[in-house]
Amino acid sequence: MNKSNIRFAIVGCGRIAQRHAEHINKQGTLVAVCDIVKEKADTLAEKYNAKAFYNIEDLLKNAKDVDVVSICSPNGLHATHSIQSLKAGFHVLCEKPMATSVYDCGEMIKTAEQVNKRLFAIKQNRFNPPVAAVKQAIDEGRLGKIYSVQLSCFWNRNKDYYENSWKGTKDLDGGTLYTQFSHFIDLLYWMIGDVKSVEAFTGNYAHQDTIEFEDTGVAILSFYNGAIGTVNYTVNSYEKNMEGSLTIFAEKGTVKIGGQYLNELEYQNIENYKIDNLPEGNKANNYGNYQGSMSNHDKVYENLIDVLTNNASISTSAFEGLKTVEIIDKIYSAAKDIK
Structure with missing residues (x-):
């Protein structure tokens, strides 16, 4: 390069x-x-x-x-x-x-x-090979009308992660969806569409003395295009990350992108179509005792440089960054705190 x-x-x-x-x-x-x-x-x-x-x-x-x-x-x-x-x-x-x-x-x-x-x-999960492949299939109409979606984010963030840090504070962190799972929420907007309304519950079960907001949440979403979906997230997966997955049920197929951080195409059944020969993705961001999302910052910088030097198309606009925050804001505004 x-x-x-x-x-x-x-x-x-x-x-x-x-x-x-x-x-x-x-x-x-x-x-x-x-x-x-x-x-x-x-x-x-x-x-x-x-x-x-x-x-x-x-x-x-x-x-x-x-x-x-x-x-x-x-x-x-x-x-x-x-x-x-x-x-x-x-x-x-x-x-x-x-x-x-x-x-x-x-x-x-x-x-x-x-x-x-x-x-x-920065919306780095868009570059994960299975995510990019499913997005292409959606854009080509291969799945037909999308009926529903399930987003699951089951990670571990223990007390040590938050200790002596701005993480976990309401003012500087903002909430579990902002710091841990905003990349996942972005994919709902990018792949499914904009969110119309939300019902949600949140709670702090295992971090009452550590963080100033929820460590667990569930949300039901309705999209402007008629699809419905659920978001189920937690940082209480015992000892280590368990799963980061997105399952889509559509007119002409069902797909599940899974693994710990949307790095594997776990299931696909699409009418007259198969996603294969996926390139190996980058490893997750490794922070010692825990992992984050797939490390795709190289592609973020490649696009930035291409935009500034060759007037290329931007991969993630600021407007799309705003839409992610808007969806998270809708979830938090609707959430009923139960603990």
Whole structure:
């Protein structure tokens, strides 16, 4: 892969920033990093020969050789940091979730339009080979009318995951759907359609002394196209992740994408059609005692660079990032907390 001339800065030097830096280094140049924890900024800067900053204002004022700012800060700061970066004249790539409120997403989009800069959202599960193959089959009409869908997200996040972290706080994390499962919710919008109405129940069963919101939820969805669906999610799977799956029942077929993180095509029965020869996907983001979604940040950066250098089509627009937050907001607004 040829490296581009695109120059990047990273805001927030936590776990996911390491993944961003790795792919930036392969496809462009990391010239600046920023974190309010000096040690984190210095460590990442030294590894990639970048300049370290300790607040975003200094970065945006002094790092003039930057083209794109990658926002990897806590969820609740995504909107503020993205808007600051856009107004300073940079393109922005924002980690998931785009923000933790629909209003903030709208302000981010408006700012990008006002300053004529690109705002990229990250929806990495779209690149999982079985997901992309089923999406293609849907777009080609091979499944016919979609009747119903079942999304299951059964992961483990123990006390150690949340300890001494912004994760688990209402202001900076926002909720389990935002931090753990927003990529899964995105696929409902991308593959099935927009959500019209929601009924939901949530509860905090095993993390009462650890997090400020639910660790488990169930939701019933109706879509504008007439489909119905369920979302069943938890971070209480005993000791380890169990499943991340999406099952679709349609007029001409049934498919289930499963595995721990939508990485396997577990079942298919489609009229006069078979999905085969799927390429092997990337491994999951590995964080020691737990795993996240499939690591497709390489494809995110490939698309970003293609957009900026060749005027290619953007793989995930900011509008789609907003729609994910909108669906999560509908679930939380409808949810009845039972514990």
